[in-house]
Amino acid sequence: MFRASYTATSKFKYITQTIAKITDEAPFYATQDALEVRVLSPDKTTLTIVKIPSIAFEEYEVDEEKHFVIGAGELNKIVKRGTRNDILVFELDEEKNQLKIIFRNKKTGIERSFVLETKPRTVEKIPEPQIDLGVTARFVADDYKHIIRDLKIIGEEAVFHYKDGKLYIYSHAEQKEYRGEFSEGNPLTYLSATIDEARARYSVGLLEATLKPIQAAKFVTLSFDRDKPMKIEFEITEGGYVVYWIVPRIEA
Numbered sequence: 001m002f003r004a005s006y007t008a009t010s011k012f013k014y015i016t017q018t019i020a021k022i023t024d025e026a027p028f029y030a031t032q033d034a035l036e037v038r039v040l041s042p043d044k045t046t047l048t049i050v051k052i053p054s055i056a057f058e059e060y061e062v063d064e065e066k067h068f069v070i071g072a073g074e075l076n077k078i079v080k081r082g083t084r085n086d087i088l089v090f091e092l093d094e095e096k097n098q099l100k101i102i103f104r105n106k107k108t109g110i111e112r113s114f115v116l117e118t119k120p121r122t123v124e125k126i127p128e129p130q131i132d133l134g135v136t137a138r139f140v141a142d143d144y145k146h147i148i149r150d151l152k153i154i155g156e157e158a159v160f161h162y163k164d165g166k167l168y169i170y171s172h173a174e175q176k177e178y179r180g181e182f183s184e185g186n187p188l189t190y191l192s193a194t195i196d197e198a199r200a201r202y203s204v205g206l207l208e209a210t211l212k213p214i215q216a217a218k219f220v221t222l223s224f225d226r227d228k229p230m231k232i233e234f235e236i237t238e239g240g241y242v243v244y245w246i247v248p249r250i251e252a
Helices: 009-022 072-079 141-152 204-209
Strands: 002-006 025-030 034-040 046-053 059-062 066-071 086-093 098-105 111-117 135-140 157-163 166-173 176-184 190-193 197-203 219-224 230-235 241-246
Touching: 009 046, 009 072, 009 086, 025 072, 066 072, 066 111, 072 098, 072 111, 135 141, 141 166, 141 176, 141 204, 141 219, 157 204, 176 190, 197 204, 197 219, 204 241
Parallel strands: none
Antiparallel strands: 002 059, 002 086, 025 034, 025 066, 034 046, 046 241, 086 098, 098 111, 135 190, 135 219, 157 166, 157 197, 166 176, 219 230, 230 241
């Protein structure tokens, strides 16, 4: 049995939009702690995790860990029909292989319901990397967006370099170059490191793909280390978050 209700229906739209942009079929995992979607890109360069803690729901019931797969586009279309006056309710019917989606008006109690067939898929939950990363920086979401878009017009690769208490980001191609210098308070809201220096390269295309949930976030936190995957975390509405893990380009 799985049942959950979410009061901020209009804000939940950001979550379903994000899921629909990263996958056609969304594998959901409902545990005692959270409702999650985890998707590994076909080329295995990016792991995306959307997670909503159970405490973010008004009501959250799951008797044991459940997993189900539904069409992400169809889910997005249905959730768009909700309004700020609705409570959003999910009910999983395992016998019928269905996910019932209910909008209950907070004032009148009137309900509208939709049913989505779950896909006949058994999807193994992808483990999140357990990696210590030496540098962590926190950006205002708009600042992060502008940096990635600046990088996009230069080249295919971006270098992230931490040294002497500052974060440097740069990219270069024939006859053009981008360089950015960032420190805590200018404009980073947070910068911390457990190492003296770290330098790593990442695909600008993979970084650009992380901009998909930007409208739902106020802050973006990224962590990296030499020749290790980068972790990029978006804090989204009502205690949820989206995490991207992207592989590095190993320096020769």
